[in-house]
Every structure is written in C-alpha cells, then in structure tokens.
Amino acid sequence: xxxxxxxxxxxxxxxxxxxxxxxxxxxxxxxxxxxxxxxxxxxxxxxxxxxxxxxxxxxxxxxxxxxxxxxxxxxxxxxxxxxxxxxxxxxxxxxxxxxxxxxxxxxxxxxxxxxxxxxxxx
Amino acid sequence: xxxxxxxxxxxxxxxxxxxxxxxxxxxxxxxxxxxxxxxxxxxxxxxxxxxxxxxxxxxxxxxxxxxxxxxxxxxxxxxxxxxxxxxxxxxxxxxxxxxxxxxxx
Numbered sequence: 001x002x003x004x005x006x007x008x009x010x011x012x013x014x015x016x017x018x019x020x021x022x023x024x025x026x027x028x029x030x031x032x033x034x035x036x037x038x039x040x041x042x043x044x045x046x047x048x049x050x051x052x053x054x055x056x057x058x059x060x061x062x063x064x065x066x067x068x069x070x071x072x073x074x075x076x077x078x079x080x081x082x083x084x085x086x087x088x089x090x091x092x093x094x095x096x097x098x099x100x101x102x103x104x105x106x107x108x109x110x111x112x113x114x115x116x117x118x119x120x121x122x
Numbered sequence: 123x124x125x126x127x128x129x130x131x132x133x134x135x136x137x138x139x140x141x142x143x144x145x146x147x148x149x150x151x152x153x154x155x156x157x158x159x160x161x162x163x164x165x166x167x168x169x170x171x172x173x174x175x176x177x178x179x180x181x182x183x184x185x186x187x188x189x190x191x192x193x194x195x196x197x198x199x200x201x202x203x204x205x206x207x208x209x210x211x212x213x214x215x216x217x218x219x220x221x222x223x224x225x226x227x
Contacts, residue, residue, distance in 0.1 A: 062215065
C-alpha cells in the first residue's frame with residue numbers, strides 16, 4: 001500500500017524552529033519528487049515547495065512566502081522527506097501535508113499524507 | 123497566480139456544475155484539479171487539464187489550456203459536497219487556486 005506518514009508537528013513559540021518528517025512506503029521513494037503543502041485553519045491549500053530526485057540533483061524550489069525560512073531535504077536511504085522550518089510566525093499555523101508527485105517532471109500530487117498540525121503561538 | 127470562480131456555489135442533486143480556474147500567465151495544460159471533502163485529505167481528480175485520474179467517476183471532466191480552465195460535474199451527487207482546487211505545475215513556484223466550495227441548496 002502506498003503511504004505517506006507525516007510527523008513532528010506540535011506547538012512552537014513564534015521565532016522557533018520545527019522539523020517535520022514524511023515517511024514513505026509502498027513505492028520507489030528515491031524515484032519520486034516530494035512536495036510539501038499546508039492548509040491554515042479554514043483556509044485553502046498553499047504549495048510550499050518540493051525536492052526532486054537524485055537524477056535531478058535533489059533540486060529544491062519554494063514558495064515566496066517561505067523561501068529563506070523553510071528548507072526541504074530528503075534521505076533516500078530512510079525513505080523520508082523533511083521540512084525544516086525556522087523563524088516561525090503565527091501565520092505558519094496550519095496542517096502540513098507531504099505529497100508525492102506523479103513524476104519528477106509532472107508535479108501533480110498523486111498521493112498525500114494525512115497531515116501533521118503545527119501551531120505557532122506564545 | 124491562480125484564481126477560481128465562483129468561490130462557492132449551491133446546487134441541487136443532478137445539476138450540472140461548472141468551476142472556472144484562471145492562470146495569470148499561460149501554463150499550457152499543466153493543470154490539476156483536486157477535491158477535498160470536509161475533514162479529509164485532498165484527492166486528485168484530473169491532471170493535464172483533462173485527463174481523469176483512475177477511479178474518479180466519469181461525471182467529472184476538465185477542459186482548457188493556456189490560461190482558462192474548467193472543471194465540470196455533469197450530474198451533482200451528494201458525495202460531491204467538497205471544496206475543489208486547481209493547481210498549476212507548469213514551472214516553479216507551483217500554486218493552488220483559492221478553492222471553490224460546493225454544497226447543496
């Protein structure tokens with residue numbers, strides 16, 4: 001069964017950091033580009049960024065709203081993608097999803113995790 | 123930048139529903155549609171503007187290219203109550219539309 005499981009969410013103070021993990025199973029993780037998407041309470045989906053495969057030099061790209069604060073990485077030996085978040089703001093409060101793209105070059109999101117909630121509050 | 127219209131709509135069972143998505147610049151057919159039911163994870167409906175994802179009912183269809191796209195539900199069913207999002211994947215940064223909430227009258 002194809003599955004993505006996020007973890008690492010929780011309560012963090014403004015200005016703090018948090019690292020989310022996305023554990024993959026049931027497909028060839030190393031051959032898949034991985035994306036992160038978030039959804040603030042009662043709001044729409046926001047694409048945050050993606051990391052491509054080793055074949056594509058693990059290239060990353062980010063939304064302007066999180067560029068310079070968020071970093072996406074991956075460990076293919078552990079079938080896990082990561083989202084490291086720095087300088088968190090109250091506006092970063094959201095459910096964070098990881099998702100697998102159909103292909104490295106076709107970035108529609110075929111499989112989604114269940115999400116992990118992040119609350120930024122003092 | 124993606125826009126969607128309407129932001130919400132109410133329809134009856136059996137109605138034909140049309141949702142529009144517009145890109146601020148040409149994106150060819152690099153557009154996907156997702157359905158998100160209340161409290162659930164988004165689910166891919168359509169990719170490449172008009173290709174139906176496996177397992178998605180045939181009452182859903184997509185069309186368009188360039189900057190203007192449409193998602194159509196030919197006969198609305200009770201289980202179609204959801205918010206629908208378009209997403210472009212033409213070039214980074216990718217982006218979702220703001221969503222269209224569909225419910226029943």
